[in-house]
Amino acid sequence: xxxxxxxxxxxxxxxxxxxxxxxxxxxxxxxxxxxxxxxxxxxxxxxxxxxxxxxxxxxxxxxxxxxxxxxxxxxxxxxxxxxxxxxxxxxxxxxxxxxxxxxxxxxxxxxxxxxxxxxxxxxxxxxxxxxxxxxxxxxxxxxxxxxxxxxxxxxxxxxxxxxxxxxxxxxxxxxxxxxxxxxxxxxxxxxxxxxxxxxxxxxxxxxxxxxxxxxxxxxxxxxxxxxxxxxxxxxxxxxxxxxxxxxxxxxxxxxxxxxxxxxxxxxxxxxxxxxxxxxxxxxxxxxxxxxxxxxxxxxxxxxxxxxxxxxxxxxxxxxxxx
Ligand SMILES: CC/C=C\C=C\CC(=O)SCCNC(=O)CCNC(=O)[C@H](O)C(C)(C)COP(=O)(O)OP(=O)(O)OC[C@H]1O[C@@H](n2cnc3c(N)ncnc32)[C@H](O)[C@@H]1OP(=O)(O)O
Numbered sequence: 001x002x003x004x005x006x007x008x009x010x011x012x013x014x015x016x017x018x019x020x021x022x023x024x025x026x027x028x029x030x031x032x033x034x035x036x037x038x039x040x041x042x043x044x045x046x047x048x049x050x051x052x053x054x055x056x057x058x059x060x061x062x063x064x065x066x067x068x069x070x071x072x073x074x075x076x077x078x079x080x081x082x083x084x085x086x087x088x089x090x091x092x093x094x095x096x097x098x099x100x101x102x103x104x105x106x107x108x109x110x111x112x113x114x115x116x117x118x119x120x121x122x123x124x125x126x127x128x129x130x131x132x133x134x135x136x137x138x139x140x141x142x143x144x145x146x147x148x149x150x151x152x153x154x155x156x157x158x159x160x161x162x163x164x165x166x167x168x169x170x171x172x173x174x175x176x177x178x179x180x181x182x183x184x185x186x187x188x189x190x191x192x193x194x195x196x197x198x199x200x201x202x203x204x205x206x207x208x209x210x211x212x213x214x215x216x217x218x219x220x221x222x223x224x225x226x227x228x229x230x231x232x233x234x235x236x237x238x239x240x241x242x243x244x245x246x247x248x249x250x251x252x253x254x255x256x257x258x259x260x261x262x263x264x265x266x267x268x269x270x271x272x273x274x275x276x277x278x279x280x281x282x283x284x285x286x287x288x289x290x291x292x293x294x295x296x297x298x299x300x301x302x303x304x305x306x307x308x309x310x311x312x313x314x315x316x317x318x319x320x321x322x
Pocket of ligand 1: 070071072074075110111112113114115140141144165167168169170191192195197200201
């Protein structure tokens with residue numbers, strides 16, 4: 001903190017001095033190094049996916065689109081694997097600062113590909129020892145869980161845009177994202193009980209912490225009724241309801257762009273702090289932030305941002321990738 005704020009003061013003074021000397025741009029060059037280039041996320045290492053498409057929605061904003069349209073984006077093994085893979089890669093890609101996750105304009109996803117459930121059923125049917133079957137199933141469930149947990153672990157905030165249906169594992173996935181928007185006509189269904197399962201890839205853990213009402217959580221999870229867009233908005237499952245898919249996408253991208261314009265250090269630390277806060281007491285969360293910020297307050301981003309505000313700069317400062 002000391003280092004960051006000291007830098008801010010030094011920069012601040014030098015700007016005043018340089019302004020008098022009429023070379024303010026030099027100050028900007030020193031304070032806001034611009035080493036940034038636009039990245040096309042559709043190239044390697046993101047170019048070889050089958051069930052998802054990865055693209056650049058804007059500078060520093062990756063767009064991940066679920067893409068098995070003939071099956072309403074049902075999640076087969078490939079898609080589960082690719083979701084895990086892409087969010088792990090985006091997590092450590094310094095040129096990605098935020099992500100927009102979307103599906104098709106008529107469907108986000110119809111949940112797990114039912115053939116995966118059949119395959120899991122076959123494990124139980126086969127001859128062989130029950131303990132070994134149990135461990136095989138446990139491993140499969142853990143692999144599916146890891147896909148969505150990779151989204152939560154990805155330090156880059158994820159803005160999820162849902163149009164049309166979002167069923168079963170789609171809700172588990174949605175619940176692992178950070179900002180959720182939908183368009184008119186979207187609907188959500190926690191369908192697992194209807195297919196003879198208890199949801200096991202995140203809905204039961206994350207949904208109660210997203211929507212305040214326990215009664216509504218039980219209602220949705222036990223009746224499997226379809227939650228319409230307007231009710232999803234009023235219960236807080238989504239924070240914005242847009243009139244159509246195009247406006248939804250434009251709004252989600254605009255939000256992701258704003259996030260990408262901020263200090264990546266501050267943004268990523270904020271996501272870490274919020275995910276931690278969800279699962280800990282206030283006291284534990286405050287201690288966690290002491291430890292996190294005793295490092296991060298020393299970032300040059302803090303000096304840069306503070307100086308820009310103090311000097312009432314018209315242009316937003318730029319920050320190095322992270
Ligand atoms: C360890 C376990 C981990 C995770 C568990 C997750 C649990 C879940 O996800 S539960 C939810 C499972 N999903 C479903 O039950 C949805 C099943 N599908 C439907 O109910 C309907 O298809 C629909 C989504 C409501 C859409 O209906 P409709 O508009 O009439 O279109 P269809 O003709 O039915 O579908 C078009 C095409 O897509 C195929 N498809 C749709 N969803 C799935 C799916 N989940 N799995 C596999 N295939 C799916 C459907 O069969 C059609 O394909 P065709 O080849 O054209 O027949």
